[in-house]
Amino acid sequence: MTNAKSSSDIDDVRPLVVVIDSNNIIHRAHHALSRSGLSRGDGQPVWAMHGAATTIAKVIDRTQPQALVVAVDAPGGCAYRRSVHPAYKANRGAPAGELLPQLAEFPMLLHTAGLSVGMYSGWEADDIMASVAYWAEMNNWRCQVITSDRDAYQLLSESVTVRKPDLEPFNMQDLLVKHGVTPRQYLELAAMRGEPGDNIDGVPGVGEKTAAKLLQAAGSIEEILRNPEKWHSVSPRGVDAVLQHREIVTRNLKVAELRKDLPVDLFVKRGHLPVSSADLADAFNRAGLPAAARTLADANDRLARPF
Numbered sequence: 001m002t003n004a005k006s007s008s009d010i011d012d013v014r015p016l017v018v019v020i021d022s023n024n025i026i027h028r029a030h031h032a033l034s035r036s037g038l039s040r041g042d043g044q045p046v047w048a049m050h051g052a053a054t055t056i057a058k059v060i061d062r063t064q065p066q067a068l069v070v071a072v073d074a075p076g077g078c079a080y081r082r083s084v085h086p087a088y089k090a091n092r093g094a095p096a097g098e099l100l101p102q103l104a105e106f107p108m109l110l111h112t113a114g115l116s117v118g119m120y121s122g123w124e125a126d127d128i129m130a131s132v133a134y135w136a137e138m139n140n141w142r143c144q145v146i147t148s149d150r151d152a153y154q155l156l157s158e159s160v161t162v163r164k165p166d167l168e169p170f171n172m173q174d175l176l177v178k179h180g181v182t183p184r185q186y187l188e189l190a191a192m193r194g195e196p197g198d199n200i201d202g203v204p205g206v207g208e209k210t211a212a213k214l215l216q217a218a219g220s221i222e223e224i225l226r227n228p229e230k231w232h233s234v235s236p237r238g239v240d241a242v243l244q245h246r247e248i249v250t251r252n253l254k255v256a257e258l259r260k261d262l263p264v265d266l267f268v269k270r271g272h273l274p275v276s277s278a279d280l281a282d283a284f285n286r287a288g289l290p291a292a293a294r295t296l297a298d299a300n301d302r303l304a305r306p307f
Contacts, residue, residue: 040288
């Protein structure tokens with residue numbers, strides 16, 4: 001992996017927008033802190049919100065962004081992806097009872113605190129993140145995407161870095177070393193391999209290594225399908241399986257590709273930092289999260305003034 005700040009990061013004077021996968025960080029916080037039993041005066045559990053807010057503060061401190069957007073899944077998820085693949089995410093059970101109210105409250109709390117919350121009806125946080133990343137590329141900004149979801153690897157570019165919530169950066173070179181493919185090829189690799197976490201089945205008999213091997217040789221799925229005999233020697237079984245199950249590949253490409261054209265300009269504009277630390281602290285204090293209030297306000301105070 002790369003260091004937290006590479007020399008190119010230090011030398012790059014372009015402004016930075018950070019986009020955070022809210023659902024990802026609050027689920028991680030729920031599992032990490034559930035034993036704490038942290039709750040407020042009315043008995044409502046708040047440990048997941050506390051942990052997610054602490055993660056946001058850590059992100060602000062470590063990245064020092066000019067803008068921050070917290071991406072949220074729209075209620076009901078993505079109707080388009082379910083229309084393409086009805087089993088999409090059908091393997092996921094309902095969130096734990098203690099988490100449900102926190103999932104509902106957290107975006108509203110962030111908004112009240114003056115932070116920018118990005119959500120579009122019918123789409124997922126991943127699509128907000130993809131659109132913010134694309135916005136950054138088109139507007140000569142840098143973007144850091146905070147998520148542990150590997151679907152975000154398709155967004156990597158000279159302008160876009162992915163960081164897990166522990167903030168270890170992951171860039172195009174890391175993707176090449178770990179998976180042997182480019183960002184676009186990673187999307188195609190995932191289409192062949194499938195994504196069990198999202199209940200997306202892959203091409204039978206084609207795992208990640210075979211998919212990467214074929215893409216390294218042929219360059220794309222389109223080329224494999226157009227000239228299968230040319231790539232048959234690379235992996236006979238793999239090529240035959242892709243040909244036999246091309247409808248799975250086509251479906252998976254539609255499901256896995258993130259939407260990049262959502263209008264996120266306003267989200268970025270609202271996300272300019274720093275915000276009012278007084279408003280930030282007041283909102284979290286009223287929500288019964290005094291430690292998170294202090295942590296976030298302190299991180300916000302340490303930011304340089306906006307350019």
